[in-house]
Amino acid sequence: MAQPIADRRDVDFVLHEQMEVTRLTENETFAEFNKKTIDMIVSEARSLAIKEIMPTQEPGDAGCVFDGGTVTLPECYSRPWELFIEGEWLAMADTPEWGGQGMPKTVALAANEYFIGANVAFMLYHGLTHGAAKMVEEIGNDAQKKTYLKKLYSGEWAGTMLLTEACAGSDVGALETTARKNPDGTYSITGSKIFISGGEHNMTPNIVHPVLARIEGAPEGTRGISLFLVPKYRVNEDGSIGEFNDVVCTGIEHKMGINGSATCSLTLGGSGNCIGELLGEENKGMRNMFIMMNDARQLVGLQGFGVATASYMHALAYARERVQGANMVKPKEGSVPIIQHPDVRRQLLEMKANVEGMRSLIYFSGICHDMVKLAEDEETRLEYSQLLEILTPIIKGYVTDKANEVCSHGVQVYGGYGYCRDFPVEQLLRDSRIFQIYEGTNGIQSMDLLGRKVGMSKGKPFMGFLARIKKTIDQAKESEALSPLAVKLEAVYTRFNEVVVSLANAAMGEKVQSAFAQSHPLLTATGDLTFGWLLLWRAVTAEKALAGKPKKKDLPFYEGQIKTCAYYINNTLAVTLGRLAAIEDMDDAVIGISEESFGSK
Amino acid sequence: MAQPIADRRDVDFVLHEQMEVTRLTENETFAEFNKKTIDMIVSEARSLAIKEIMPTQEPGDAGCVFDGGTVTLPECYSRPWELFIEGEWLAMADTPEWGGQGMPKTVALAANEYFIGANVAFMLYHGLTHGAAKMVEEIGNDAQKKTYLKKLYSGEWAGTMLLTEACAGSDVGALETTARKNPDGTYSITGSKIFISGGEHNMTPNIVHPVLARIEGAPEGTRGISLFLVPKYRVNEDGSIGEFNDVVCTGIEHKMGINGSATCSLTLGGSGNCIGELLGEENKGMRNMFIMMNDARQLVGLQGFGVATASYMHALAYARERVQGANMVKPKEGSVPIIQHPDVRRQLLEMKANVEGMRSLIYFSGICHDMVKLAEDEETRLEYSQLLEILTPIIKGYVTDKANEVCSHGVQVYGGYGYCRDFPVEQLLRDSRIFQIYEGTNGIQSMDLLGRKVGMSKGKPFMGFLARIKKTIDQAKESEALSPLAVKLEAVYTRFNEVVVSLANAAMGEKVQSAFAQSHPLLTATGDLTFGWLLLWRAVTAEKALAGKPKKKDLPFYEGQIKTCAYYINNTLAVTLGRLAAIEDMDDAVIGISEESFGSK
CATH class of the missing domain: 2.40.110.20 (Butyryl-CoA Dehydrogenase, subunit A; domain 2)
Known part of the structure; x- marks a missing residue:
């Protein structure tokens, strides 16, 4: 059977090889966990997601019923709801003192990827319950915690x-x-x-x-x-x-x-x-709401990612099975699976690169959360918490923009069938469109990036973020195979540095409006660069694995990592260079055009 | 009341000022028509569309009912169906011999823009009836024409x-x-x-x-x-x-x-x-089906355009009315209409530029149709019919890709409301998604462009198409105000020429698959260049009008044309340059990656 929500091989790769999550368990806070328990958690989450939650996705699309003040959820939600609560999945990374499971956030994110990919509408209830509980934990007084917290973290109340x-x-x-x-x-x-x-x-x-x-x-x-x-x-x-x-x-x-x-x-x-x-x-x-807002926005990014990875898995399985048209270079051999057609393949690789960029970004944000928790000094704590603040608009804004694009490709790979409600990619595309809007539209995310995050603490945290990218570039340069890609990414990195400084300066001057008219393009360019970094980091990791004589069955996976990185840097990042030029140009048309000129009333 | 489907001022501008449609009426074929009758036709179509067809859009979304072999359409379709037939709108540009109205295709397209923007699902029936009729007219024998043709062109049968x-x-x-x-x-x-x-x-x-x-x-x-x-x-x-x-x-x-x-x-x-x-x-x-296929594909482009222009009109009206948040540079003056916020404005201008590029492209395709009809020599006829063949994948593929983007911006401008079914932009986005799929997916359109159209007749027609772009650039260079934009467009034009030749050559060589992996990016770049051309042509036309002392009330319109062109060339075409670099690079990852590497089974 095809991988139905997320590619487990890639989940494991990011957890263990790229993010080295077990390192966290060397700390006593996470001493209860090790590779075996982590893998078991992911397996159990995957199993619950596939067997119990995913079957509710399509029937749940029929919607809820409002009648005289009451709201009845789809009947099929009852059983997985109960199992989800029983399994204590709601507060995986929260403190055991109040009923949480105390696991690393990074692992919880991997589990949630499966749950959300199985049915994002179903998981919204639990995500919001978790958010409300977290707020009580962070801001509430003892009585409030006593009254509400365990009931929320356990999922007894919503x-x-x-x-x-x-x-x-x-x-x-x-x-x-x-x-x-x-x-x-x-x-x-x-x-x-x-x-x-x-x-x-x-x-x-x-x-x-x-x-x-x-x-x-x-x-x-x-x-x-x-x-x-x-x-x-x-x-x-x-x-x-x-x-x-x-x-x-x-x-x-x-x-x-x-x-x-x-x-x-x-x-x-x-x-x-x-x-x-x-x-x-x-x-x-x-102010207190904003403490939670970052978490809520990261959750929306996770929602986009979960839905996108499901759409990719469906499209990939379909493209491997659906036979239609001959291979371009072997026209006489008859019809072939559509994955052999160059434009279908391009769409699949575009989906793959984005989904894998998302996974690395979101798991990395988990590492940051965990490092904040484990930090033994204030400097480290601040470094990771500020890094999270910078990543938040990228996770909320850029990931959800790309998630909607990925889901749209999912529909396109299915052709006419993709437009029909019988196929899951149709619903995934509709579901995905809200993520760009709620918890602060992506326009607001882009203003947050340009207006707050770039210049936060005199720009030091943002420079620290960019320094991480540079470090991966330098690592990749040492490899003969990856060096050409590293050089290309470095060119984008260098241009980005110039442009972000010039735009941030403009945003504090007279042309503030024209600068903010470029905030969304800047968010896109920042996300592109971030994915380029994460995919190169993956390629470096994969190359190391290839050098270490991996099992034969793992070769396509590792080689695929390098190809995906090459695709992304050679195609997407070339476009990013053009985008950066436009941002730097900071054309005044958006602000200069009169309101009347937009059209007759 | 806000313009509800299309901006009539812009419709008139493209018809009369940019395309100079009345010139066609100097020919005796169209002698019955003049500016007055043309304007009347558009007004009547607009009125029927707004008063009778548009109200069926939302109720029609509830769908058709299938029961034991019969299909019942939404009840509300009956009255506008009858009025549409009575008004003889189905075969506007077809021969009076068989019941057509014999008007210029360009004018018929303007009328259809309103009908389709009012309810594209409703208009699909008439579009297909017209296509079937055209096929009978072109390929059928006399008996078939006698039996079917009038009944189809009149709309008596579907x-x-x-x-x-x-x-x-x-x-x-x-x-x-x-x-x-x-x-x-x-x-x-x-x-x-x-x-x-x-x-x-x-x-x-x-x-x-x-x-x-x-x-x-x-x-x-x-x-x-x-x-x-x-x-x-x-x-x-x-x-x-x-x-x-x-x-x-x-x-x-x-x-x-x-x-x-x-x-x-x-x-x-x-x-x-x-x-x-x-x-x-x-x-x-x-072969016979393909005679009609170009028409059918152009119709799909028109559908995308009609839906996109409606979404833009809704979003513009909403952004002018919806008060939310303070103006960035006047924070103390309280909340303002959201059109004043830079990122909302950017989205609106992005929508405007694309919708106006579409309108010019589609009306220009009407001119080509009409010129084929009016041509007195084979050379002219061939020039315009081949130009139409080149434009077809751009109209079908690029326009519908952009239409879906425009409709997505329409939802985003509405924020949370845009995701709710109470607002028309929600339906327009769902409706628009099919256009990228049917009548040949946009992947197939891109293969048509690269595989057939670029090299057709030794590339002469494609070079002729590019020469038109160059001509507008040269005209614009003579204007002090437009010259910087013309120079920028020329840079893209020059790069495009290099890249399209290199890709077309690659498509005939060993790397055919890697070349076709770039066919969709090439379609996008071709469309970008085409819109850049059409928007510069608009700006040249507007500047002439401004030099001729226009009425004061027309100033914002003409000035808006120049701003829109500047926005597009400075922003979109900067990105196009990046895209062209990637196409030229023709990275082999899409083809080189193994099928297994896409993901575990």
């Missing part, structure tokens, strides 16, 4: 995140939900929220909503926003479920995809009876 | 095109439908076809199917394929509808989009009772 309102989307500071302080220290919450994933459903006895709201009299804008914990049902002193907390679902969206994920509109305090507790300090809601 | 079978998609030559000659000269047809748009429905009393089939004993592959006319109901001597012809619909596809278009599976002769008449000569079916 969690969400209530930010968006009809007139406060990208501009969160415009929100209108209010909180009035009660004599007992709680707050009465009133407002309406939209686009709330998992805002209401029938899978758990309670749902915990972290809510952004403004305390009456607080400043306008983001400086006056506070964070509250608002459960669907209040919680009694003994932890049991109390009375209904006046959080009412008023409808669900009908969407292009992720239809198994209920996107809810919620009214809080419509009957004047919604009580929340302050989470963290007053008016620090935005 | 038409289709039966090519694809389950194992014969891109490889049409693999088809298995057979035809056995009967003593009376007719043929008994037996086989099964899939993916037949409009293969069965309840809107017309009869449906005429041109069918590709192999006469028993004919050669294998494409050389043994013949074309047959197979009506759903046989036609009596007097033209009235006779008995059922054993063409049975066995199901319809459930698709990502164009759900108002019934995509049918048909069984022919399941009861041994399906009779067809030969259309054209025996075993010349593929």
Whole structure:
């Protein structure tokens, strides 16, 4: 049977050979884990994903049912939901003190790749629950942790995140939900929220909503926003479920995809009876939300990646099986599998290069998380946490842009069949389109990169990130086979250095708008360079393995790593050079054109 | 009210100022038409499209109903269907002898832009009917014309095109439908076809199917394929509808989009009772089909364009209305319409440039059609018909790739709302995805460009096409304002000339496969250059108008033309230069990588 979600050989390669994840287990924090347990975890996740979660993907696409305030999820979700909770998969990398499994984040990401690739809509509930729990762990007081944390990490209760309102989307500071302080220290919450994933459903006895709201009299804008914990049902002193907390679902969206994920509109305090507790300090809601936002954005990148790798696996299997047309250089030998046609092959290699770039990037972000945890000095901790901040817009923005492209190639490889709902690539493409939008549109990610991350701490962390790329280039230069690729990547690296500095300077000057009109192209160029680096790193690793007399069955894999890197550097990065020239040019048309000139009213 | 499908100002600009369509009416063939009648035709089409067809777009998305062999189209289609037929819109540019309106093709394309932008699924039925009719006109004998042609051009009956079978998609030559000659000269047809748009429905009393089939004993592959006319109901001597012809619909596809278009599976002769008449000569079916294929492919480009221009109009109106976030350089002035944010503006200008490139390209293809018709000497006729052959893969392949991108930007400008079915951009993105696939995937278009069109007639027509681009560059160089843009376009033009020759040579040599692995990038580069040319041509035209003291209200339009051209040349074409370098490099990874290396089985 074909690999259905992710290529296990590549998962293992990145975990063990590229990222050397077992090194982490030399530290006592991860002493319980070793190569064997790690492989077992991935195998179990893979098995649960394939056997139990994947079969719910297509039926779940029929969507959720809203009826009189209740939301019923697809019936088929019940069993895998239970198994997922039973297997304690929700808080894999979190602290055992509160019910987590304490494993390296890198390993948890590999497991999640399978779960998400099996059904991203299903996994959204668990991802949000995890995010809400993490917020309670990081910001909550002891009582809040005691009341909520274990119930969330275990998955007994679900969690969400209530930010968006009809007139406060990208501009969160415009929100209108209010909180009035009660004599007992709680707050009465009133407002309406939209686009709330998992805002209401029938899978758990309670749902915990972290809510952004403004305390009456607080400043306008983001400086006056506070964070509250608002459960669907209040919680009694003994932890049991109390009375209904006046959080009412008023409808669900009908969407292009992720239809198994209920996107809810919620009214809080419509009957004047919604009580929340302050989470963290007053008016620090935005800052606290941003602590979590990076995690949430990295999760969206993981979602894009999970869906893209599934699409690639399907397209690859199809291209190996579907017989259509003769081989170009052997026309008389009759019809062949379409993987033999150059343009199909190009699309598959484009998919492969991007999916593998994603995997390396996302597992590397896991290493960074783990290094933050293991760091014995503040310098190391800061290095990895700042590196994560830099990687976040690339993971959220660039990965999801590419994921949508990969899924579109997946459809194209299937031809007319790819456009039909009978084939999974169709749904994967629809599902993938949301990732570029939610948790901050990719436009916002690009502004984050140019406006915050490049110049953060006087640019030192960004320079540190680039130095890692240079190091891999220097390593590759020592190999005869890889040196030409390293030289090409270095040319892009050098141009990138020049351009990013010139754009960052422009962004602080008079031409700030024209500079930000190039922020998305810069995000793309940064992502291209990052993937070029990670694929060259893979090639260096593969070449070492080839030099070490590997098993014969492993040869195609390692040789494929070098070819994939060559494809990417020779094709994609050539285009990147052109893009960098345009960014440097910083043409003023986008800003200079008048609003009227866009078209008649 | 905002322009809802296409910007009429731009439609008029391309028709009258860029393409000077009224020049055609100096010829007696089009003597009935003048600027006034042309404008009236466009206005009437626009009005019908907006008032009657556009309201069916969203309800039509609910799809068609298949039940026991019958297919029921969305109820709301009935009224606009009738009005479309009554208004004689189906055969606008066809010969009055057979019921056509005899107008210039260029004008018909402008009208169709509105119809298709209003509801592409609805218009598919009429597009296919027109294609079937054209085939009868070009290849049919007098009796066939008499029986079918007026009924098709009037829209009284519908038409289709039966090519694809389950194992014969891109490889049409693999088809298995057979035809056995009967003593009376007719043929008994037996086989099964899939993916037949409009293969069965309840809107017309009869449906005429041109069918590709192999006469028993004919050669294998494409050389043994013949074309047959197979009506759903046989036609009596007097033209009235006779008995059922054993063409049975066995199901319809459930698709990502164009759900108002019934995509049918048909069984022919399941009861041994399906009779067809030969259309054209025996075993010349593929050749004859290809006569029509160029038209069909151009229509798909028009579909992509129509949907993209609608998405742009929606996104523009939304960006002007939706207030969210402060202006970057006036943060204290509060929230502003999102069109003021640089990255939203970049996306809108990207959409505008592409939509306007498409409009100029497609109207220019209309001019070519009209020039073929008006040509007084064979040289002129050949020049324009060969130019059309060159433009076809660009119109089908490049335009539909860009149309899908434009529609994706449309969703992105709407943010979370864009992902919801309540907003038209969501459906437009789903609808647009098929255009890259049907009538020959865009991979096949790119092979057509590199394998046939570049080298056709020793490359003379392709050089003639490039010479037109050079001519516009030279014109623009004479203008002080446009000269820098002309110089930049010339640099791309020069590189393109080098690269296309080197790739075409490689495609005839040993590295044919590596060359064809670059065919899609070449198609993209060719399209980029073509749009750069057309946008510079627009800028030259606009600058002339500006020099002639235009009305004040026209200034933003003309200035916008120059800004759009600058944006495109400075941004998109910089990237094209990078792409051309990669094409020239012709890296061998796509072909060199082993099939096993793509991933574990």
